Amino acid sequence: MSADKETLYKQLADAVVDMDEDQAVATAEAVATAGLDAYEAIEKGLSAGMERAGQLFDEEEYFIPELLMCSDAMYAGMDVLKPHIRQDAVAEKRRVVIGVIQGDTHDIGKNLVKIMLETSGFDVTDLGRDIPPASFVQTAQEIDADIIALSTLMTTTMDGMGEVVRQLNDQGVRDKFKVIVGGGPISQGFADRIGADGYAVNAADAVRLARRLTSPEVAAA
Amino acid sequence: MPNVHFLPANRSIAVEKGTTVLEAARLAGVLIESPCNGAVVCGKCAVHLEPDSLHHIIRRGVHHLSNDQKLAGQVLSCEAEVIGDITVLVPDVAQEDLKITSHGHALAVALAPHVTKEFQPDKGVTAVFHGGEIAYEEEGDTEGETFGVVVDIGTTTLVVSLVDLNTGMELAHASALNPQSRHAQDVLSRIRIACEEKGLSEMRSGVIGEINRLIGQVAGEAEVHQDRIYEVVFSGNTCMLHLAAGINPRSLGQYPYTPELTGGCWMSANDLVLTIAPKGIVYLPPIISAYVGADITAGLQAVRLHEEQGTVLFIDIGTNGEMAIVHEGQVRATSTAAGPAFEGMNITFGMRAGQGAIERFAILKGGDICLKTIGNSPATGICGSGLMDIVAELVRHGVINKNGKFVSPEDPVLLPLLAERLVKIDGKPAFKLTDNVYLSQKDVRQVQLAKGAIRAGVEFLLRHTGVNPVDLDKVLIAGSFGFHLTAESLVTIGLLPAETTGKIEFVGNTAKSGGKAFLLNHNSRIEVQRLVQEVKVVELANCADFDRVFVEVLSF
Numbered sequence: 099m100s101a102d103k104e105t106l107y108k109q110l111a112d113a114v115v116d117m118d119e120d121q122a123v124a125t126a127e128a129v130a131t132a133g134l135d136a137y138e139a140i141e142k143g144l145s146a147g148m149e150r151a152g153q154l155f156d157e158e159e160y161f162i163p164e165l166l167m168c169s170d171a172m173y174a175g176m177d178v179l180k181p182h183i184r185q186d187a188v189a190e191k192r193r194v195v196i197g198v199i200q201g202d203t204h205d206i207g208k209n210l211v212k213i214m215l216e217t218s219g220f221d222v223t224d225l226g227r228d229i230p231p232a233s234f235v236q237t238a239q240e241i242d243a244d245i246i247a248l249s250t251l252m253t254t255t256m257d258g259m260g261e262v263v264r265q266l267n268d269q270g271v272r273d274k275f276k277v278i279v280g281g282g283p284i285s286q287g288f289a290d291r292i293g294a295d296g297y298a299v300n301a302a303d304a305v306r307l308a309r310r311l312t313s314p315e316v317a318a319a
Numbered sequence: 320m321p322n323v324h325f326l327p328a329n330r331s332i333a334v335e336k337g338t339t340v341l342e343a344a345r346l347a348g349v350l351i352e353s354p355c356n357g358a359v360v361c362g363k364c365a366v367h368l369e370p371d372s373l374h375h376i377i378r379r380g381v382h383h384l385s386n387d388q389k390l391a392g393q394v395l396s397c398e399a400e401v402i403g404d405i406t407v408l409v410p411d412v413a414q415e416d417l418k419i420t421s422h423g424h425a426l427a428v429a430l431a432p433h434v435t436k437e438f439q440p441d442k443g444v445t446a447v448f449h450g451g452e453i454a455y456e457e458e459g460d461t462e463g464e465t466f467g468v469v470v471d472i473g474t475t476t477l478v479v480s481l482v483d484l485n486t487g488m489e490l491a492h493a494s495a496l497n498p499q500s501r502h503a504q505d506v507l508s509r510i511r512i513a514c515e516e517k518g519l520s521e522m523r524s525g526v527i528g529e530i531n532r533l534i535g536q537v538a539g540e541a542e543v544h545q546d547r548i549y550e551v552v553f554s555g556n557t558c559m560l561h562l563a564a565g566i567n568p569r570s571l572g573q574y575p576y577t578p579e580l581t582g583g584c585w586m587s588a589n590d591l592v593l594t595i596a597p598k599g600i601v602y603l604p605p606i607i608s609a610y611v612g613a614d615i616t617a618g619l620q621a622v623r624l625h626e627e628q629g630t631v632l633f634i635d636i637g638t639n640g641e642m643a644i645v646h647e648g649q650v651r652a653t654s655t656a657a658g659p660a661f662e663g664m665n666i667t668f669g670m671r672a673g674q675g676a677i678e679r680f681a682i683l684k685g686g687d688i689c690l691k692t693i694g695n696s697p698a699t700g701i702c703g704s705g706l707m708d709i710v711a712e713l714v715r716h717g718v719i720n721k722n723g724k725f726v727s728p729e730d731p732v733l734l735p736l737l738a739e740r741l742v743k744i745d746g747k748p749a750f751k752l753t754d755n756v757y758l759s760q761k762d763v764r765q766v767q768l769a770k771g772a773i774r775a776g777v778e779f780l781l782r783h784t785g786v787n788p789v790d791l792d793k794v795l796i797a798g799s800f801g802f803h804l805t806a807e808s809l810v811t812i813g814l815l816p817a818e819t820t821g822k823i824e825f826v827g828n829t830a831k832s833g834g835k836a837f838l839l840n841h842n843s844r845i846e847v848q849r850l851v852q853e854v855k856v857v858e859l860a861n862c863a864d865f866d867r868v869f870v871e872v873l874s875f
Contacts, residue, residue, distance in 0.1 A: 158747055158760040161723055161767065163870050201573035203860035204656065206869060228574045251656065253507040254514075254572025282658070283507070287379050287398055 114147025117167035126178035136182035152302035197225035201255035260292035340396035375403030472555030554834035556612035610654035617833025629792030640773035655776035670700030677705035686734030711808035788816035
């Protein structure tokens with residue numbers, strides 16, 4: 099039985115990496131039929147596959163279209179498994195509020211990061227694009243977010259990211275959130291200058307960064 | 320405070336600790352090429368430091384410099400912070416080597432300039448008319464000397480041409496690097512700098528100074544008095560016109576991207592500090608939108624797009640792919656954020672079209688490669704046209720697969736000579752072009768993003784027009800860049816749909832040729848003003864499934 103379980107999880111992961119939606123659905127159904135823990139299947143199967151896809155993206159094997167097709171397979175499998183998740187099995191998810199900063203409407207990069215975070219087990223609230231700094235601050239407090247993720251493609255709007263940090267400071271809530279930034283004109287240097295907690299060069303990197311910043315040691319520090 | 324000494328300029332400045340080398344250079348008035356404006360993304364602002372000086376800086380990142388470069392004492396000026404006295408060797412800005420296209424296709428216009436003159440023997444004066452209305456009088460008979468100038472204010476280059484308004488003949492032309500490009504290569508960084516009064520004033524005076532120098536040069540060459548130049552036509556993208564006119568471009572950089580200046584108007588040359596006739600005027604053609612500028616208006620005029628009977632697409636390939644389509648007399652226009660890859664930026668060995676840039680590339684039958692560099696000098700980098708050729712040839716020969724990935728060197732379909740060139744650099748796949756110059760996997764991805772943006776724009780223009788690629792009768796490619804491109808490469812990399820094969824024409828610098836038409840024919844301005852009002856702008860930011868289409872057209 100245990101070997102079967104491992105095989106099914108591996109098949110789920112492979113279906114994601116191979117961008118095979120049908121296989122992901124079929125395997126997810128097999129998991130459900132076998133009465134396996136749906137939550138564990140998502141974690142060790144689908145999410146593990148997405149992680150591998152992220153690595154391939156980093157290694158320049160996969161590009162944006164492949165990553166999106168992987169996530170399609172992932173979501174297809176999730177749709178099958180979700181109704182089978184036992185409430186008690188669910189671990190508390192880390193929450194992220196994400197959006198494109200005010201003045202900018204280019205959101206392809208933000209959407210990719212959102213997908214990668216979601217498929218890695220984060221609970222993502224997407225504010226959309228052209229979002230005023232105050233909205234990030236407000237929503238983050240409302241949903242008790244762990245991370246505020248800011249994106250922009252335009253050099254002309256990047257100063258809005260610094261404004262988010264400033265407002266968090268002004269309201270005395272800076273310590274409650276980790277602020278991460280990314281996008282075409284953004285760099286580690288910029289992130290340091292505005293006092294953000296991190297910079298991610300791409301969507302896969304954003305997941306690593308978010309995990310690192312929410313790991314118990316860092317979160318406690 | 321630490322002292323920073325710049326060579327070869329031999330200028331020194333004392334700065335606060337923590338100031339970057341680039342900031343110090345700007346304070347000292349030393350130019351370092353910094354196309355990304357210090358965002359630490361382009362890797363082009365490398366300078367050389369004396370060995371002792373290396374201990375007096377802190378490097379903030381590890382962007383873009385190879386180990387060899389670092390060992391040789393190179394640092395990126397935008398991320399190296401000064402903590403002690405240093406000596407910096409700044410590389411030359413090789414502007415004389417730039418290859419600039421100054422000719423463009425244009426249909427002939429009747430000679431009917433906006434500025435005309437008439438000698439009045441009874442008064443001994445010459446009357447100067449603006450659009451048929453008397454504007455002022457000049458002493459003596461100057462009827463025979465009536466000149467005008469067209470300035471194409473490109474983001475990268477300036478082209479100035481001197482025209483005899485009595486004959487319509489072009490007497491001389493000259494070109495130079497737009498001095499703003501040393502501060503920031505891209506339009507958005509310039510908008511950011513110019514949001515501040517000081518930045519705007521620097522940007523404005525820089526470009527106006529260079530235009531004045533070029534006007535002086537062409538006037539000298541043609542032996543024309545500068546005060547006999549009565550009108551200047553500015554052609555250029557929306558941001559360039561804002562900056563040259565000294566108008567704050569802030570609104571261009573923020574959604575909903577509204578231009579402050581709409582064009583279709585005149586300004587006084589005196590106000591703009593242009594050295595022409597004291598009462599000379601400057602015509603700014605109508606602007607279509609924040610990212611479809613007067614250069615496209617001029618282009619529409621040059622190719623008479625609105626008069627085309629069939630369905631014709633017009634594209635200016637640049638950092639912003641600006642494009643327009645006409646179908647049944649209706650013109651639609653849009654622009655896409657292609658990014659600077661086709662200008663050689665964001666590419667490991669990318670460079671502008673200067674000496675040593677690979678501009679053409681082909682793979683021969685047996686798998687040998689053949690490359691041509693500008694000036695036939697040893698290859699030092701890759702410019703935009705070379706980049707397109709290289710990627711297209713590698714796609715054609717199976718070195719890059721449909722998804723944009725380099726195939727494995729062991730792949731049996733590869734010609735052995737090509738397989739040998741597939742190497743790993745820093746553990747990542749790359750294609751060796753010469754011993755020193757290669758194309759990385761990441762570079763291919765940049766090309767995919769750039770061409771995908773333009774192709775997605777084309778797809779949405781077609782969709783809004785209600786036609787299919789096969790319905791296109793012609794595709795006109797404008798821009799100085801267009802001339803250096805081969806049509807097949809554009810189709811092979813999928814920047815244009817396959818159905819456009821055999822329908823592609825290069826029309827050159829229509830920003831200039833269209834500007835010249837405006838200069839020579841007053842009526843063309845009235846006509847184009849009407850046309851611009853009828854152009855429908857397709858705002859891609861508001862197209863719901865832009866994401867999906869963009870992703871679909873990323874592959875080759």
